[in-house]
Structure formats: structure tokens, C-alpha cells
Amino acid sequence: MTQHTVASFDAELKELQRKIAEMGGIAEKMQSDVIDALMRQDIRLAQAVVAADPALDQLQREIEEKAILTIARRQPMAIDLRDVVATIRIANDLERVGDLVKNIAKRILALEGRFPPQSLLAGLNNMSVMALAQFKAVLDAYIQRDEHAALAVWERDGEIDHLYNSLFRELLTYMMEDPRNIGFCTHLLFSAKNIERIGDHATNVAETVYYLVTGHNLALERPKAEAADVTAPPQA
Amino acid sequence: MTQHTVASFDAELKELQRKIAEMGGIAEKMQSDVIDALMRQDIRLAQAVVAADPALDQLQREIEEKAILTIARRQPMAIDLRDVVATIRIANDLERVGDLVKNIAKRILALEGRFPPQSLLAGLNNMSVMALAQFKAVLDAYIQRDEHAALAVWERDGEIDHLYNSLFRELLTYMMEDPRNIGFCTHLLFSAKNIERIGDHATNVAETVYYLVTGHNLALERPKAEAADVTAPPQA
Numbered sequence: 001m002t003q004h005t006v007a008s009f010d011a012e013l014k015e016l017q018r019k020i021a022e023m024g025g026i027a028e029k030m031q032s033d034v035i036d037a038l039m040r041q042d043i044r045l046a047q048a049v050v051a052a053d054p055a056l057d058q059l060q061r062e063i064e065e066k067a068i069l070t071i072a073r074r075q076p077m078a079i080d081l082r083d084v085v086a087t088i089r090i091a092n093d094l095e096r097v098g099d100l101v102k103n104i105a106k107r108i109l110a111l112e113g114r115f116p117p118q119s120l121l122a123g124l125n126n127m128s129v130m131a132l133a134q135f136k137a138v139l140d141a142y143i144q145r146d147e148h149a150a151l152a153v154w155e156r157d158g159e160i161d162h163l164y165n166s167l168f169r170e171l172l173t174y175m176m177e178d179p180r181n182i183g184f185c186t187h188l189l190f191s192a193k194n195i196e197r198i199g200d201h202a203t204n205v206a207e208t209v210y211y212l213v214t215g216h217n218l219a220l221e222r223p224k225a226e227a228a229d230v231t232a233p234p235q236a
Numbered sequence: 237m238t239q240h241t242v243a244s245f246d247a248e249l250k251e252l253q254r255k256i257a258e259m260g261g262i263a264e265k266m267q268s269d270v271i272d273a274l275m276r277q278d279i280r281l282a283q284a285v286v287a288a289d290p291a292l293d294q295l296q297r298e299i300e301e302k303a304i305l306t307i308a309r310r311q312p313m314a315i316d317l318r319d320v321v322a323t324i325r326i327a328n329d330l331e332r333v334g335d336l337v338k339n340i341a342k343r344i345l346a347l348e349g350r351f352p353p354q355s356l357l358a359g360l361n362n363m364s365v366m367a368l369a370q371f372k373a374v375l376d377a378y379i380q381r382d383e384h385a386a387l388a389v390w391e392r393d394g395e396i397d398h399l400y401n402s403l404f405r406e407l408l409t410y411m412m413e414d415p416r417n418i419g420f421c422t423h424l425l426f427s428a429k430n431i432e433r434i435g436d437h438a439t440n441v442a443e444t445v446y447y448l449v450t451g452h453n454l455a456l457e458r459p460k461a462e463a464a465d466v467t468a469p470p471q472a
Contacts, residue, residue, distance in 0.1 A: 190429070
């Protein structure tokens with residue numbers, strides 16, 4: 001690349017990274033707001049979370065378009081190319097996290113003020129706190145270009161899965177105790193699954209950061225507790 | 237582009253499209269096999285579906301890598317650029333369809349031969365058949381570069397959502413009738429949700445095909461029945 005091209009490339013990459021940071025900020029706030037909305041059954045806050053999501057969709061589209069144009073115009077190679085590709089991948093994951101959080105917010109609205117038992121909410125809260133921590137850690141790893149921090153996030157994914165498994169069993173027990181619990185428990189079940197999937201996206205981003213810094217792919221199979229995919233219900 | 241570059245670009249694009257077709261074939265077979273496995277509680281077939289998934293992951297990775305290199309090397313513009321970007325997007329959707337189908341197959345394994353009632357299976361079967369039809373139609377639209385066919389797929393997504401909503405209510409009714417049903421109904425609930433999401437990916441591909449052919453994005457909001465996101469349970 002000529003010096004001029006290098007400068008243009010750097011400016012375009014910075015702009016892409018700025019948009020990723022913007023997406024990260026919105027997605028983090030949505031995640032933290034949806035936990036608050038759930039714990040307090042705050043309908044307005046849940047509505048605000050739903051309303052925040054289109055901004056993520058828009059940013060994801062912009063990042064993809066600009067990244068592709070940058071690749072076509074600047075023909076970056078090696079680390080530069082991985083840098084641009086990473087923005088496409090991470091934007092994709094952040095957009096999907098937004099969808100999952102939005103879906104939880106909609107379920108809070110669907111609960112219509114019926115308050116689930118405190119122990120179930122506490123279980124969801126624990127999962128959410130851990131997922132949000134993973135999410136923040138992996139965005140930090142991205143900014144710092146820290147493949148070790150990314151690897152640590154990747155290895156911790158199993159912990160969210162364990163929380164999910166135990167909450168899942170607790171939810172089924174509630175459902176079995178009283179059919180009147182089945183309705184809201186179903187919403188909580190899907191919410192828990194969504195949080196577990198947010199954790200998976202943090203793991204995806206960790207893989208992207210690792211690839212970005214090292215040029216290598218992490219092992220194809222994850223260290224996650226396989227069972228979390230299809231947690232077996234307790235026998236009735 | 238020089239004549240030589242054009243020829244190289246065309247060859248690379250063809251290779252990408254060949255890989256997309258390969259992914260489409262695998263994903264279609266997985267979908268059709270998982271329906272059979274579910275209806276017949278065929279454990280071996282469910283295991284075969286799980287085993288088929290890594291090939292999709294591998295192809296997705298290859299397509300992304302090759303597409304990015306093609307953009308960097310050939311600097312395609314306008315329709316040519318959209319053509320390459322489309323392969324990245326569609327590969328992404330096909331990979332996720334594979335994950336969803338694999339998850340259903342794992343749930344069949346988790347049922348351990350306990351046969352759900354025929355009417356519930358019939359409901360899942362109807363959804364699957366419709367999702368598979370959508371999926372085939374949109375891959376056809378891609379091959380034919382037919383934006384009208386893509387639009388038709390996009391508009392039909394609401395039908396799967398309607399089937400999902402009615403199956404969802406039926407599943408909850410079963411759960412409420414007898415707590416012993418809750419375990420397998422939960423697996424069927426998540427399976428139904430997965431099929432609904434396969435339908436969403438067909439809609440994504442429809443949007444990609446429309447964009448590829450016309451250069452325009454379909455409206456940001458989908459015509460889908462919003463309620464399918466968070467179907468409200470019947471009141472107990």
C-alpha cells in the first residue's frame with residue numbers, strides 16, 4: 001500500500017472500530033436495563049429496551065457495508081484484513097445479542113405485571129450478571145487486542161451453561177407443582193435460553209478476537225457443557 | 237477489470253456459489269431427516285443429523301474466507317460485489333439453520349424413546365414441512381436470481397408463525413393437563429421455536445436475494461406476526 005492508502009485504510013478501520021464500540025455500548029445498556037426491568041417488573045424500561053434495538057440493526061448494516069468497501073478499495077492483507085473481517089463478525093454477534101435482549105424485554109411486557117417468585121428471578125439475575133460480565137470482558141479483550149483475555153472468556157462459557165441447567169430444572173419443578181405457573185414459567189424458560197445464547201455470542205466474539213490477534217482459529221468444538229443444549233427435564 | 241481479472245473473478249464466484257449449493261443440499265437433507273427422525277422416533281437418524289452439522293460449519297468458514305479474499309483481490313463493484321457479499325450472508329444463515337436442526341435432533345435423542353402424542357407431532361410436522369418448503373423456495377430464488385420469488389418467501393413467513401402460535405398453545409394445554417407431560421413438552425416447545433427460527437433464516441436469505449438482484453433493502457420491519465416472538469400462554 002502507498003502511504004496515502006495506508007492513511008486512508010487506518011482512518012476507515014478506526015471508523016469501523018468506533019461503530020463497534022458504539023454498538024457495544026448500546027448492547028451493554030440494553031442488557032443491564034433488561035435485568036433491571038425484569039427484577040422490578042418495570043414496563044416502561046422494558047419498552048425502552050425494545051425501542052433501542054433498531055439502532056443496533058442500523059449500525060450492523062453500516063459496518064458490514066463500510067467494511068466490504070474498505071476491503072475492496074484498500075485490499076488489506078494479513079492482520080489488516082483480519083481487523084476488518086473482525087468488525088463484520090463482531091457487528092453480527094452484537095446485532096443478534098440485541099435481538100435476544102429485545103425478546104426478553106417483550107416477554108416482560110407479556111407477563112403483564114404478574115410477578116414471578118423471587119428465587120426464579122434471582123436465578124435469571126445471576127445468569128444475566130454473568131453473561132453481561134462475559135460480554136464486557138470480551139469487548140475489552142477486543143479493544144486491548146488481548147488474546148489471553150479472549151481465551152479466558154471462551155473457557156468460562158460453561159459457567160453460564162451450568163446456571164442455565166439448574167434454573168431450567170427449577171422452572172420445570174415450578175411448572176409441575178401448579179399448572180397456573182406454566183404460563184409465566186414458559187416466558188422465563190425462553191428468557192433463560194436467550195441469556196444462555198447471549199453467552200454463546202460472547203464466546204463467538206472471543207473466537208473472533210483470538211483469530212484477529214493470532215491468525216489462528218480456536219478449536220472447532222467448544223469446552224461448553226454439551227448438555228446445556230438440550231437439558232433433560234427431571235422425571236415427573 | 238481486465239479480461240483476465242474478469243475471468244478469474246467469475247471462476248471464484250462460481251466456486252463460491254457451488255459451495256453455497258453444497259451447503260443448501262446438506263441443510264435440506266438435515267431438515268428432512270430430522271422430521272423423519274422425530275415422527276418415527278428414529279434414534280440413529282437423529283444421530284446422523286447431529287453428525288452432519290460440522291460439514292456445514294466447515295463450508296461456512298471456507299466461503300467466508302474465499303469471499304473476503306475475492307473482494308480484496310478482484311475489487312468487484314455493484315452487482316459483482318453484491319454477489320460475493322450474498323454468499324457470505326447466505327452461508328451464515330445456512331450454518332445457523334444447521335445448528336437449529338442439530339439442536340432438534342439432540343432433543344429427539346433426549347426424549348429417549350418416549351413417544352409424544354400424535355397430534356403434537358403432527359403440529360411439528362406441519363411447521364417443519366412449511367419451513368422446508370420456504371427454505372427450498374428461497375434457495376431456488378437465489379439460483380434463479382428471482383427477486384419476486386424471494387419476496388413471496390418473505391411475505392409467507394407469517395404462516396409459520398401462525399402454526400407456531402397454535403402449536404405453542406396446544407403444548408401448554410398438555411403441560412397443564414398433566415405434569416408428567418411437562419418434560420417432553422418442553423423439548424417439543426424448544427423444537428417448535430427452532431423451526432420457527434429456521435423460517436426466519438429463510439426470510440433472511442430472501443432479503444439477501446432481493447438485495448442481490450435489485451440493490452435495494454427490503455423494508456426493515458418484517459410483515460411477520462409480531463406475537464410469535466413471545467406468544468402469550470393461555471390463562472390457567
